[in-house]
Amino acid sequence: MAVSWLSRLAARGPATVFPALGMQGEEAFYQLALHPEIELVDSPRHASLLLVAGGVPPELHEPLRRVHDQLPAPFTTLWYQSEPLLELQQAGVVRVDSLEALPDALVDAHRKVLRGELGVSPRLLVDEPPNPWRGLGDDGHGGEGMMGGVPYGRPMAMPPTQDLRDGLALDTLTFRLGPFFPLWPAGLEAEVILQGDIVQQFSVQSRPFPRAMSPVFFDAWEHAMSIARLERARVQYHLRALFHALHLAGLPDLAWRALRLAEACDRQTITALEKGFKDFERCLKRRGFFALHLPTCGTLNTEHAEALGGFAARAAGIEGDARRDDEGYRRLGFSAISQQAGDTQSRWRQRLAEVAQSLTLAARAQQNDAVTATTGVVETPRGVWRDERPGDASALLEKLLPGLEWGEALATIASLDVAGVSQWARP
Amino acid sequence: MNTSFFVDVVFILLALFAVYTGWRVFRTDSMVRASFFLLLSFITVGAIMLLLSAMYLGVAMFFMMGVEMMVMALFMVMFMMNPAGLNPMMMVHQHKLSIGAGIASFVILAAMALLSRFPVQPLPAGLEPVSSLGNELLGDSMLIFESAGVVLLATMIGVVVLSSQRGRFGSAQEGSMPPGLEPGGEPAGMPEEDSGAGGHHHGH
Amino acid sequence: MILDQLIWPLLLVFATLGGGVYLLAVLDGLAARSFGLPQAQSVWLLPLSRGAWLLSQQANVTEAPDWWGWRLAPALYLTLAAIGLALVPWSRDWVATDITTSLVLWGSVEALATVVIFLQGWSANTHLALIGAYRYVALGLSYILISMFVLIGVTLPAESLALTQVVASQQELWNVLRQPLGLPLFLIVGLSITFRGPFNLADSTDLAGGTSVEVSGPQRLVWEFARSAMLVAFSGIATTAFLGGWLGPWLPGPLWVMLKMLAVLAILAWLGRWFARITPERCISLMWLALLPLSFIDLIWAGVEALL
Numbered sequence: 042m043a044v045s046w047l048s049r050l051a052a053r054g055p056a057t058v059f060p061a062l063g064m065q066g067e068e069a070f071y072q073l074a075l076h077p078e079i080e081l082v083d084s085p086r087h088a089s090l091l092l093v094a095g096g097v098p099p100e101l102h103e104p105l106r107r108v109h110d111q112l113p114a115p116f117t118t119l120w121y122q123s124e125p126l127l128e129l130q131q132a133g134v135v136r137v138d139s140l141e142a143l144p145d146a147l148v149d150a151h152r153k154v155l156r157g158e159l160g161v162s163p164r165l166l167v168d169e170p171p172n173p174w175r176g177l178g179d180d181g182h183g184g185e186g187m188m189g190g191v192p193y194g195r196p197m198a199m200p201p202t203q204d205l206r207d208g209l210a211l212d213t214l215t216f217r218l219g220p221f222f223p224l225w226p227a228g229l230e231a232e233v234i235l236q237g238d239i240v241q242q243f244s245v246q247s248r249p250f251p252r253a254m255s256p257v258f259f260d261a262w263e264h265a266m267s268i269a270r271l272e273r274a275r276v277q278y279h280l281r282a283l284f285h286a287l288h289l290a291g292l293p294d295l296a297w298r299a300l301r302l303a304e305a306c307d308r309q310t311i312t313a314l315e316k317g318f319k320d321f322e323r324c325l326k327r328r329g330f331f332a333l334h335l336p337t338c339g340t341l342n343t344e345h346a347e348a349l350g351g352f353a354a355r356a357a358g359i360e361g362d363a364r365r366d367d368e369g370y371r372r373l374g375f376s377a378i379s380q381q382a383g384d385t386q387s388r389w390r391q392r393l394a395e396v397a398q399s400l401t402l403a404a405r406a407q408q409n410d411a412v413t414a415t416t417g418v419v420e421t422p423r424g425v426w427r428d429e430r431p432g433d434a435s436a437l438l439e440k441l442l443p444g445l446e447w448g449e450a451l452a453t454i455a456s457l458d459v460a461g462v463s464q465w466a467r468p
Numbered sequence: 469m470n471t472s473f474f475v476d477v478v479f480i481l482l483a484l485f486a487v488y489t490g491w492r493v494f495r496t497d498s499m500v501r502a503s504f505f506l507l508l509s510f511i512t513v514g515a516i517m518l519l520l521s522a523m524y525l526g527v528a529m530f531f532m533m534g535v536e537m538m539v540m541a542l543f544m545v546m547f548m549m550n551p552a553g554l555n556p557m558m559m560v561h562q563h564k565l566s567i568g569a570g571i572a573s574f575v576i577l578a579a580m581a582l583l584s585r586f587p588v589q590p591l592p593a594g595l596e597p598v599s600s601l602g603n604e605l606l607g608d609s610m611l612i613f614e615s616a617g618v619v620l621l622a623t624m625i626g627v628v629v630l631s632s633q634r635g636r637f638g639s640a641q642e643g644s645m646p647p648g649l650e651p652g653g654e655p656a657g658m659p660e661e662d663s664g665a666g667g668h669h670h671g672h
Numbered sequence: 673m674i675l676d677q678l679i680w681p682l683l684l685v686f687a688t689l690g691g692g693v694y695l696l697a698v699l700d701g702l703a704a705r706s707f708g709l710p711q712a713q714s715v716w717l718l719p720l721s722r723g724a725w726l727l728s729q730q731a732n733v734t735e736a737p738d739w740w741g742w743r744l745a746p747a748l749y750l751t752l753a754a755i756g757l758a759l760v761p762w763s764r765d766w767v768a769t770d771i772t773t774s775l776v777l778w779g780s781v782e783a784l785a786t787v788v789i790f791l792q793g794w795s796a797n798t799h800l801a802l803i804g805a806y807r808y809v810a811l812g813l814s815y816i817l818i819s820m821f822v823l824i825g826v827t828l829p830a831e832s833l834a835l836t837q838v839v840a841s842q843q844e845l846w847n848v849l850r851q852p853l854g855l856p857l858f859l860i861v862g863l864s865i866t867f868r869g870p871f872n873l874a875d876s877t878d879l880a881g882g883t884s885v886e887v888s889g890p891q892r893l894v895w896e897f898a899r900s901a902m903l904v905a906f907s908g909i910a911t912t913a914f915l916g917g918w919l920g921p922w923l924p925g926p927l928w929v930m931l932k933m934l935a936v937l938a939i940l941a942w943l944g945r946w947f948a949r950i951t952p953e954r955c956i957s958l959m960w961l962a963l964l965p966l967s968f969i970d971l972i973w974a975g976v977e978a979l980l
Contacts, residue, residue, distance in 0.1 A: 047724045054721030055712035077710035083880040086732055086888040089725070113730040113888040155728060170735050211546045216799040224880060235799075237546070238807055238952070291869070291877055291949035294709035333870060334948040447803060448878040448951055500794060501738065507787065524833075527776040534783035535813070538790060542809050545794070545802070598772055598833055 048155045055080040056151035059088035061108055062227035064250045066095025068467060069121050069143060071281060075300055076144045083223050085111040089154055090147060094121040095227075101247075102126060104219045104230075106165040114162045115154050119146060128165055211236045220247055224289060224451055226460045229435060240450050243442040245435045251463035254278070254421060259466045262419045262426060268369055268406035269311070271413065272399040276314070277306040278422040279352075279392045286389065286455040290334040295324060311404040318400060322393055331386055338445055339453030341383040345441070349434055350424035353457055356391035357383025363425045368414035373405045385449070388456040395422075423458050433461035479519055486512035494560055494570075499544035507537035523597050681768035684926055685757050688933070692904035693897055694719055695934065699941040707945060723893055731889035734796050742795035746894035749788045753898055756781045756905035761836045763918045763925030774835045775823050778909055782819060782865055785902065786812040789867070789874055792895065793883035804882025807952060808867060808874035814959035819861040821967035822854050825974035826913045835909075839917035846916040850977065853970040855914040857963060862906040862940060864959075866899055869944030876949060907936035 057080050060070050069092075073079050082088045085108050097105055105126065109118065118129060120136045121143055137146045153159050213234050220230045228250035234242040255274040260266055280303035287296035302317055309317075325331070341349065346357035354361060355377065362377035364370040378394050380387040405411070417427070424431035438459060442450045489509040493502045514529030560566060605613055633639055637646045649656045701715035711718060731743075758768035759778055771777065786809055793805025827833055829850065830841035838847075848855045864871040875882040884895055911917060911932040918925030950958070 048728055050721050051725035051728050053713060054718065054725050057725070078712045080712070083877060084885045086886055087881060087884075087892075089729070111732070113732045115728070115730075155725070214799060214802070222880070224878060235803070237810075238803055289877055291872060294704060294707040294945070297709055328946060329870070329948045329950075333950045333954065336951055336953075446952055447807075448873075448876070448949075449953075451878045498738075501741075504741070504787070504791070523771055523773050524776065527771075527773045527780055530780035531776060531783050534780060534787055535816070538783070538787050538809060538812075541787075541790065541794075542806055545806060596772070 045156075048157065052152045052155040056090060056147050057082050057088045058090045058092050058147055059085045059108075059112065060223065061091060061093045061097075061105060061221040062223075062250075063093060063095030063097040063101075063123055064228075065253050065463070065465070065467075066093075066121070066123075066227065067252065067281075069094040069140060071284070071300060071303070072140055073144060073147070074284070075297065075304065078148055079144055081223075086113060088112055089116050090150055091116065091118045092121060092147065093118065093123050093125075095250075096123050101220050101228075104221060108219075108221050110164050110166050112162075115157065115159070116162050117150050117154050117159050119143075119150055126165070129163065213241060217246065224285075225454045226250070226252075229459075231438070235447065238447045240442045240445050240447065243439055243450070245439060248433050248435050249460040251433070251461040252423075252458075253463045253465055253467040254423070256466035258419055258421050258426070261413055262416065264416055265369075265412040265414070268373065268411045268413060269403045272403040272406065273306045275399045275422050276318075276396050276403075277303045279396050280306070282392070282455070282458065283389075286452065287330070289451055289455050290330055292328060292330065295321070295328065295330075298324075311400060311407060315397075315400045315404065318396060322397070325393075331389070334452070335386040335389055335456075336445075336449040336452060337382070337384045337386050338449050339385045339441055339456070341437075341441070345437055346383055349437065349457070350431065351420075351422065351458070352391050352395055353383070353388055354424075355379040355395075356388040361425070363418050363420035363427075366415065366418075369406075369411050370402070370413070373402055373409075373411055375402060385453045385456045421462065423462055426462070430462040430464065433459065435459045475519060479516060482512045482516050482519075486516070494566075500541045503537045503541040503544060506540075507533055510537070521591060521595075521597070524601055677765075678768075681758075681762060681766045684762050684766070685754065685760075685768050688904065688908070688930065689754060689757060689901050692907075692933065692937070693900040696900045696903060696937050696941060699938050700945070703942045703945045726888075726893035726896075727890055729889040729892075731891045732886070734798055734886050737797045738791075738795035741791045743891065745788050745792035745795065746891055746898050748791070749785065749898035750894060750901055752781050752785050752788060753901035753905045756902070757908050759835055760905075760908040760912050760929065761839055761917055762929055764836075766926065767836060770836060771834070773833045775827060775833045775838075778823070779816070779820055781905075782816050785865065786816070789883060792887075793874070796883075796886045798886050800879045800881075800885045801883050804874045804876065804879045804885070808883070811864070811873060811952060811955055811959070814956065814964070815861050815864040818857055818959065818963050818967045819865070821964075821971050822857050822861070823913060825851055825854055825967075825971045828974045828978040835912050835917075838913055839919065842916045842919060846914065846919075848914040851914075851970055851974050853966055853973070855910065857967055857970065858910050858914065859936070859940060859943070860963065862903065862910065863944060864955075866903045866906065868899075868903065868940070870947035870950050871955065872949055873952060873955065878949075903940060904933070904937065907933045907940065910936050 055078050058073065059082055060066070060073070062070060070081070073092075074081055085091065089112070091109055091112055093105065109126075118125070118134045120134060121140075122138055123136075125134050125136060135146060135150060137143050150159075213236050215232065215234045217230065217232045220228050222229070226249035228247065229245065230247035232242075232244045232246055233240060255277065257266065257270050257274040261271055280299050283299045284296045284303070287293075287299055298321055302314070302321060305317075306314065341353060341357045343357070343359070346354040346359050347361075350361070356379065358379055358381050360377050360379045364375055365377055367375075378391070378398060380391050419426045421431060434457070437457070438454065441453065445453060486509045489505045489512065492505045493509070496502050496505060510533035511530055514526045514533070517526035517529060520526075646656050648654050697719035698715050701711055701718055705711055705715065713721060755769075756778055759774045761767040761770075769777075789812075790805045790809050793801040793803075793808070796802075826838055826847055829847070830838040832838070842850075863869055867874040873882075875884050879885060884892060887895060908929070911929055915932045915936070917932075918929050920928040923931075
């Protein structure tokens with residue numbers, strides 16, 4: 042009796058979902074983040090529902106199984122626009138393919154799971170440690186130093202290891218952080234070597250999935266496009282990236298506001314958007330986003346900045362913008378903005394300044410019904426698209442992140458956009 | 469000695485727990501666990517001091533040992549070549565000798581505690597432990613404590629300076645050599661060529 | 673007499689632990705709503721349904737944790753918070769733990785809390801939890817120093833280390849007015865020691881939950897409960913040391929203590945939600961270059977005032 046009363050109380054709470062994003066799964070993620078009854082969590086241990094959004098390529102099925110087995114019972118899985126794993130198809134998992142039905146399906150699954158209507162949660166992997174725990178020799182004394190072999194599958198920290206800072210050289214901690222880590226681009230898998238909490242080495246094992254951009258940019262490459270629509274799409278892109286950075290900064294209410302502004306980009310009038318954005322930017326500064334959280338590290342040198350292009354290059358002082366060569370923009374009085382220092386803080390200042398600039402341009406363009414003059418070259422928010430779409434830049438992280446503290450490293454990854462642009466537009 | 473029965477029972481339990489956790493320091497297989505067992509042992513001793521009416525010293529024991537053992541455990545994680553200090557490792561050597569020495573010293577100290585006659589000095593009525601301790605620290609024993617404090621501070625600063633990689637003449641990585649007496653000459657005041665610091669060695 | 677000396681104060685401590693934690697969760701929800709974040713339920717029901725949900729979840733296992741340390745760490749943290757709250761005097765005669773060195777015991781509660789938080793992160797035997805644990809310990813020493821200097825400043829007018837005497841010394845003037853630097857510094861330290869809001873470097877989002885990344889189910893419930901309980905204990909000590917404890921007209925002593933604690937908790941909940949999380953570099957600079965000198969100034973101020 043008491044158990045059912047407790048589970049009824051629990052079922053009324055928010056549905057805790059761990060989003061494992063596959064290819065093109067971000068759209069569902071942003072819709073769910075706005076829903077008040079769904080809570081997207083950062084660790085699979087904190088969730089009751091596993092949402093696999095977007096297709097997961099076969100080489101990532103093993104990490105997906107490991108993530109699946111980390112959820113605590115009782116739990117269930119939902120698959121959005123993704124083929125469920127073979128082992129799970131017999132268990133009768135829910136597959137939803139329409140975005141409107143997804144939030145209700147999640148809330149419904151949460152209630153069913155807590156009321157115990159879904160039976161035993163299946164486990165996919167064997168419950169055995171994957172690496173032997175004993176070292177070599179008796180008491181693990183054989184081999185190197187005081188322990189032998191690779192107990193628990195962890196490489197030993199052998200001295201001398203060069204530490205990048207003052208003081209005694211700390212031991213190294215090596216681990217892999219997988220493709221479904223929610224705090225960096227989906228699909229990025231990296232082997233990280235830390236000393237203390239400073240990153241010593243960051244090697245990318247698997248690149249992030251290419252991101253789908255708004256179809257407006259694809260159309261603008263082919264024919265003339267209304268500048269107002271183009272700039273609105275640009276604003277939406279930057280605000281969605283800001284959501285991730287604000288979530289990382291521990292400001293969930295500002296993150297939600299950024300995402301709401303992003304969703305309103307298509308519908309609201311430009312004046313309302315401008316006013317909303319100005320209030321929002323003032324709030325950002327007052328709450329210490331720049332002063333407290335964003336580090337002044339992660340500086341791009343000239344060669345990297347030029348290779349990356351887009352707002353990151355402009356933040357490093359390289360004034361290249363394909364919109365300068367466009368007659369339509371020139372008539373609206375466009376001039377490229379740039380910052381001097383190429384670090385994380387200046388990249389965010391640059392992005393916020395570009396959003397404000399885009400809103401002004403869109404307001405002016407709307408009055409004159411201006412359109413772009415050139416085709417075959419588009420300044421996407423990610424970089425310039427001339428003959429090829431902007432590609433993946435995750436190799437840059439291997440050179441940029443060593444020497445950064447862990448939180449600063451994640452903030453730097455959030456300030457860049459390392460995923461390439463997918464060949465398909467967002468539906 | 470007219471202590472109450474309850475205090476006796478508590479004392480015996482605390483003493484047994486202190487000895488048990490002290491033994492576990494050597495039998496456990498992880499350095500971090502060893503530090504925390506030592507912490508438990510010290511906390512129990514602090515509780516015994518509270519039973520002896522040493523109000524300040526007992527509570528200060530909790531305070532100091534908490535931070536000390538925490539720093540020791542952190543050093544284990546940082547420097548012990550044992551990722552996270554959780555991999556099983558055997559940390560004692562010369563088992564027979566150390567067990568013998570441990571038992572012998574325990575027997576000697578226990579004999580001293582149980583068989584010697586302590587003087588009968590009941591606490592004066594109206595003793596204020598904190599103010600009498602303060603008067604002692606800043607009165608008769610001020611020189612000892614103040615000089616000890618300054619020496620500790622000098623040691624701490626010295627440790628930070630010694631572990632800095634910036635030598636007086638540049639980074640320690642590049643040898644930190646002083647400039648020559650003539651431009652481009654030999655480094656001034658340096659002895660003859662000495663071999664570089666030993667490279668790869670497995671320390672204990 | 674046993675009723676007065678033992679039963680009532682202990683009942684008050686337990687009631688404040690339970691009620692205080694619930695009210696802190698409600699205040700946190702109210703703060704979130706005032707900033708515009710929509711809540712899934714009413715703020716009064718949300719803590720209860722989250723608690724019920726955590727109870728219904730399984731407490732998971734990792735590959736080879738330190739079982740004793742991992743399972744016991746939340747309970748130990750809760751015990752430390754209860755010990756801290758037991759030091760608060762509810763009225764002239766009602767104190768659960770009345771020893772002459774209660775402020776030193778509070779200091780040892782803060783120091784042992786560092787140990788327990790490290791134990792929670794390290795025992796899980798996973799990398800993100802370990803990073804959260806030692807990041808907290810690396811910064812924890814700074815917080816403890818500042819809190820101790822500020823509390824020593826409070827003992828000078830009282831001429832005693834006992835919290836009952838500290839309250840008695842505030843009959844004419846509360847310490848928040850007599851030593852104006854004390855309460856703001858103590859509140860900042862409170863946020864740091866319970867790693868909340870801008871100082872949340874132990875359970876932070878950039879570690880996907882830090883020390884609690886692998887914790888689920890009832891263990892997580894006790895951990896979150898213990899974190900809030902520590903903040904409640906902190907507000908109890910802040911009320912006693914700076915806001916005059918049970919002193920106040922018309923209402924009985926315990927009610928004044930609870931009202932003042934509620935006010936401090938509301939301020940802390942709001943501050944916890946307002947600021948972004950600070951980076952460790954800036955935190956160390958802030959603590960050692962700004963707040964520690966300020967606490968020295970506070971101590972000198974208190975000393976000069978005691979001499980005059």
